[in-house]
Amino acid sequence: MTITVFVSRLLLAFVLGAIIGVERQMKQKSAGLRTNTLVCLGAAGFVLMSYQIGGTAVGRVASYVVSGIGFLGAGVIMKDGFSIRGLNTAATIWCSASVGSMSAVGMWQEALVMTVLIVAANLLLRPLSSLINRLSFDDESDTSEVHYEIVVGCKEEVENNIRVMITNQLRAQKELQMRSLKSFDNGNPAFSYLKFEIYCIGRKDEILEAITQKASLEIGVSEVTWELITY
Numbered sequence: 671m672t673i674t675v676f677v678s679r680l681l682l683a684f685v686l687g688a689i690i691g692v693e694r695q696m697k698q699k700s701a702g703l704r705t706n707t708l709v710c711l712g713a714a715g716f717v718l719m720s721y722q723i724g725g726t727a728v729g730r731v732a733s734y735v736v737s738g739i740g741f742l743g744a745g746v747i748m749k750d751g752f753s754i755r756g757l758n759t760a761a762t763i764w765c766s767a768s769v770g771s772m773s774a775v776g777m778w779q780e781a782l783v784m785t786v787l788i789v790a791a792n793l794l795l796r797p798l799s800s801l802i803n804r805l806s807f808d809d810e811s812d813t814s815e816v817h818y819e820i821v822v823g824c825k826e827e828v829e830n831n832i833r834v835m836i837t838n839q840l841r842a843q844k845e846l847q848m849r850s851l852k853s854f855d856n857g858n859p860a861f862s863y864l865k866f867e868i869y870c871i872g873r874k875d876e877i878l879e880a881i882t883q884k885a886s887l888e889i890g891v892s893e894v895t896w897e898l899i900t901y
Contacts, residue, residue, distance in 0.1 A: 671718070671721055671722060675776075676718055679718060679773050679774050679776065680714055680718065680773075680774075682714075682773040682781065683710045683711050683713070683714035683715075683769065683770040683773035683774065683781075686710060686769050686773060686781055686782065686785045687706050687707040687708070687709065687711055687766055687769065687770060688703060688706070688707045689785055690706045690710070690762065690765070690769070690785060690788050690789060691703035691706035691766075693789050693792050694706055694759065694762060694792070697792075697892070697893060699759050701759045701762070701763055705763065706762065706763065706766045709739065709763050709766045709767050709770065710766045710767065710769050710770035710773070711770060712767075712770065713739070713767040713769075713771050714770035714771065714773050715774075716731050716734075716735055716774075717731060717735065717770070717774035717775060718774045719731070721774070735767055735771060736764075736767070739763060740764065758792070762788060762792065765788045766788070768784060769781050769785055769788070772784060814871070814872070815869055815870075815871060816869065816870055816872060816873055816874070817849070817867065817869045817899050818867075818868045818870070818874070818897070818898055818899065819866070819867055819868070819896065819897055819899050820836065820864075820865070820866040820868065820878065820881070820885075820894070820895070820896045821863060821864070821865050821866075821894070821895050821896075822836065822864045822865075822866075822885055822891060822893070822894050823861065823862070823863050823891070823892050823893035823894070824861070824862055824863075824891045824892065825860065825861060825862070825892075826855070826859065827890065828888070828889065828890035828891070829853065829864065831888070831890075832864060832885065832891060833851070833853070833864055835885065835888065836864070836866060836881065836885055837851070839884065839885075840866070840868065840881070843874075843877055845870050845871070845872075845874055845877065846869075846870050846874060846877065847868065847869055848866060848867070849867040849868060849869050850865075850866075850867040851865070851866055851867075852864070852865045873898075875898075878896045879896070881896075882895070882896045
C-alpha cells in the first residue's frame with residue numbers, strides 16, 4: 671500500500687467521522703465531534719496497519735476493533751434511577767468504527783452510505799420514537815395516576831433561570847404535582863441537566879408538550895425531553 675492510498679483512506683475516515691460527530695455535537699451529547707472523529711480515524715488506522723502486516727491480520731484486527739469499541743461505548747451508558755441514558759450515543763460510536771473500517775479497506779462508497787444512514791437515523795427517527803412512546807400508553811385510564819419525567823439540558827450559567835421557569839410553569843398547572851427535582855452535570859461541569867418528576871391523574875400530554883416547547887426556546891437550552899414513565 672502506497673503512502674498516498676494510506677493517507678487518502680485516513681482522510682476519508684476523518685471526514686466521515688466528523689460528519690457523524692457534528693450531529694452529535696449539535697445535540698450536546700457526551701460523545702460529540704472529536705470523539706466520533708477519533709473513533710472513526712482510530713478504527714481506520716488499526717485496519718490499515720493490519721493490511722501492512724498482511725496474512726490473516728486483517729480479519730483479526732477488525733474483530734478486535736469491534737469488541738474494543740464495545741467497551742468504549744459501554745463507558746458512555748449511565749443508569750439514573752429508572753432511566754438509562756447513552757445507549758444511542760454508544761450505538762453511534764460503534765457505527766462510527768464501522769465507517770472507519772470500511773474507509774480503511776477502500777470501500778468508500780459503502781462508508782459514505784453508512785455515514786448518511788447513521789446521521790439519518792439520529793435525525794429522522796427521533797420524532798418517530800417519541801410518537802411511538804406516546805401511543806404505547808393510549809390504553810391508560812383517565813382516572814389512574816400517571817407519572818411523567820422532564821429532562822432539560824442547558825448551560826450551567828442558565829440552570830437557575832430554567833429551574834425557576836419550569837417550576838413556575840408546573841405550579842401554574844393545578845393538574846400537575848412535582849414529585850422531585852434533580853440536577854446533575856453528567857461529567858461536564860459547564861453543562862447541567864435538570865430532571866423533573868411529575869405525577870397527575872389521567873394523561874396530560876398536551877400540557878407537558880407545551881411546557882417543554884417553551885423551555886426549548888430559552889437561551890442556553892440545548893435539549894428538552896419528556897416521557898411517560900411507569901413504576
